[in-house]
Amino acid sequence: MREIQKEIRQLLDDLDAQLVAHFYQKDEIVEIADFSGDSLELAKKASQSDKNLIVFCGVGFMGQSVKILAPHKDVIMPKVACCSMARMVSSGYYDASVALLQKYGITDILPITYINSNADVKAKVGKMGGLVCTSSNANKIFAFAQKAGKKIFFLPDRCLGENLARSAGLKSAVLGVDSQEKVLRADVICYNGFCSVHQLFMPADVAFFRQKYPDILIAVHPECRPDVVELADFVGSTSQIITYVRSLPPSQKVAVGTEFNLVNRLRPPYEGKQNTFVLSASIPECPTMNETTLKDVFEVLKAYKNHRPYNQINIDATTAVFAKEALNKMLELS
Numbered sequence: 529m530r531e532i533q534k535e536i537r538q539l540l541d542d543l544d545a546q547l548v549a550h551f552y553q554k555d556e557i558v559e560i561a562d563f564s565g566d567s568l569e570l571a572k573k574a575s576q577s578d579k580n581l582i583v584f585c586g587v588g589f590m591g592q593s594v595k596i597l598a599p600h601k602d603v604i605m606p607k608v609a610c611c612s613m614a615r616m617v618s619s620g621y622y623d624a625s626v627a628l629l630q631k632y633g634i635t636d637i638l639p640i641t642y643i644n645s646n647a648d649v650k651a652k653v654g655k656m657g658g659l660v661c662t663s664s665n666a667n668k669i670f671a672f673a674q675k676a677g678k679k680i681f682f683l684p685d686r687c688l689g690e691n692l693a694r695s696a697g698l699k700s701a702v703l704g705v706d707s708q709e710k711v712l713r714a715d716v717i718c719y720n721g722f723c724s725v726h727q728l729f730m731p732a733d734v735a736f737f738r739q740k741y742p743d744i745l746i747a748v749h750p751e752c753r754p755d756v757v758e759l760a761d762f763v764g765s766t767s768q769i770i771t772y773v774r775s776l777p778p779s780q781k782v783a784v785g786t787e788f789n790l791v792n793r794l795r796p797p798y799e800g801k802q803n804t805f806v807l808s809a810s811i812p813e814c815p816t817m818n819e820t821t822l823k824d825v826f827e828v829l830k831a832y833k834n835h836r837p838y839n840q841i842n843i844d845a846t847t848a849v850f851a852k853e854a855l856n857k858m859l860e861l862s
Contacts (some may be wrong), residue, residue: 529556529822532822532823532826533556533559533560533822535826536560536822536825536826536829537560539826539829539830539833540562540583540829542833543581543829543832543833544579544580544581545579545581545582545583545829546562546574546577546579546581546582546583547560547561547562547583547585547825548561548562548563548564548565548570548573548574548582548583548584548585548586549561549563549564549585549586550564550565550566550567550570550585550586550587550590550817551564551565551566551766551767551770551787551789551790552586552766552787552789552790552814552817552818553585553586553789553817553818553820554789554818554820554821555789555792555793556822557585557820557821557822557825558793560822560825561585565767566662566663566664566765566766566767567590567593567643567644567662567663568643568662568664568665568765568767568862569767570584570586570590570593570594571590571593571594571597571643571855572859574594574598574601574603575593575594575597575598575601576598577598577601579601580600580601580602581601581602581604581832582594582598582601582602582603582604583604583605583606583825583828583829584603584604584605584841585605585606585607585820585825586605586609586817586820587609587610587611587614587816587817588605588608588609588610588611588614588646588841589611589614589643589644589645589646589647591603591604591605591608591841592646592647592841592843592851593643593855594841595841595842595843595848596647596650596843596848596851596852596855597852597855597856597859599843599848602832602837602840603840603841604828604832604837604838604839604840604841605828605839605841606820606821606824606825606827606828606839607819607820607824607839608839608841609816609817609819609820610816611644611816612723612724612816613642613644613684613685613721613722613723613724614644614645614646614649614684616684616719616720616721616722617641617645617649617683617684617719617721618646618648618649619648619649619651619652622649622652622653622683623652625681625683625703625704625719626639626656626681628703628704629679629681629703629711629717632708632711632712633712634679634711634712634717636677636678636679637656637678637679637680637681638656638657638658638673638676638678638679638680638681639652639653639656639658639680639681639682639683640653640658640659640660640661640669640670640673640680640681640682640683641653641658641659641660641661641682641683641684641854642660642661642662642663642666642682642683642684642685642688643660643661643662643858644684644685644723645660645683645684647843647847647848647851648847648851649683649684650850650851650854650855651846651847651848651849651850651851651854652850653683653854654849654850654851654852654853654854654855654857655850655853658681658854659672659673659854659855659857659858659861660854660855660857660858661858662765662858662862663688663749663750663751663764663765663766664764664765664766664767664768664862665858665861665862666688666692666750666765667692667695667696668861668862669858669861669862670692670696671696672861674696674698679714679715679716679717680715680716680717681703681717681719682716682717682718682719683718683719683721684719684721685718685719685721685722685723685751686702686718686719686720686721686722687722687723687726687727687750687751687752687753687754687757688750688751689716689718689719690702690716690718690754691750691752691754691757691763692716692750693714693715693716693718694754694757694758698714698715698716699713699714699715699716700714700715700716700717700718701713701714701716701717701718702717702718702719702720703717703718703719703720704720705720722751723751724814725751725786725787725812725813725814726749726751726752726753726785726786726812727752727753728808728810728812729748729752729753729756729785729807729808729812730753730756731755731756731759733756733783733785733807733808733809734746734756734759734760734783734807736809737783737805737807741781743780743781744781744782744783744805745761745762745776745780745781745782745783746759746760746761746762746782746783746785746807747760747761747762747763747764747769747772747773747782747783747784747785748760748762748763748784748785748786748807749763749764749765749766749769749785749786750763750764750765752785756785760785766786766787766790769784769786769790770790770794773794773795773804774794774795778795778798778803779798779799779803780803781803781804781805782803782804782805783805783806783807784804784805784806784807785807785808785812786812787812787813787814787817788806788811788812788813789813789814789817789818791804791805791806792806
């Protein structure tokens with residue numbers, strides 16, 4: 529493994545390229561990345577980098593975000609892995625949702641798309657004057673949205689939308705699941721999407737750890753189910769969870785409700801005891817984030833060096849313009 533990591537670093541130097549990796553990537557990928565982070569950090573840092581070649585280890589919408597914000601850069605991905613949540617909403621599904629809202633008589637809409645969506649959906653949102661959010665800046669974006677005096681249409685993650693509405697004291701409903709009457713009464717209308725990993729955490733998991741360790745703290749991602757979020761001591765984005773857990777005394781036990789690879793590397797054992805636990809009986813590992821291997825990184829770099837590039841991220845001009853409007857509004861506010 530060390531040998532291929534050295535070869536990758538040499539190729540990166542030869543190409544004057546930057547390797548970035550999402551926190552959920554495998555340890556051996558994160559180890560050799562120039563930087564790792566959550567969606568917002570990666571979008572900002574990679575697009576503002578002085579390197580013209582970005583090698584992005586993550587899922588497809590993340591590479592797209594960098595290309596939208598920095599169209600002059602070459603963005604390649606060792607694996608153009610899909611995000612199951614992003615695939616739950618397409619441009620066509622977005623149009624159908626807006627049409628249903630209009631059928632209900634709701635025409636004054638401010639759409640907000642979670643960054644976990646593809647470029648064509650971000651473009652539709654941008655064209656309607658909406659904006660993007662991430663889990664780390666969602667509260668700021670929501671505070672801004674409330675001032676617009678419109679119905680908020682939040683997509684694709686219903687859990688994040690419901691959790692944000694609850695924390696802001698707003699009524700929410702899920703389009704296509706709740707009744708028309710409930711949708712009409714709601715301040716925040718959520719699309720019916722979700723994260724397959726964060727859906728694994730259940731109230732029973734929280735109860736199990738609290739019974740086993742009475743002084744344990746529970747930290748969860750806001751993509752978790754609302755009934756899990758309500759039971760947590762801390763709710764935050766990936767980077768916020770990292771900061772929170774690492775600020776705790778090393779003897780403090782904490783169970784974390786987010787992706788396994790991240791939780792596994794949060795804190796080493798203290799005095800021979802493991803005090804950081806995954807809030808699940810199973811391993812909550814994101815299958816698509818774990819598709820990327822060191823060999824994939826090596827091969828995509830070698831092909832680029834030999835002028836046979838593949839897995840390049842390209843976005844048509846019209847989509848890029850409107851998607852960038854939605855992303856730029858987010859960046860201005862955060």
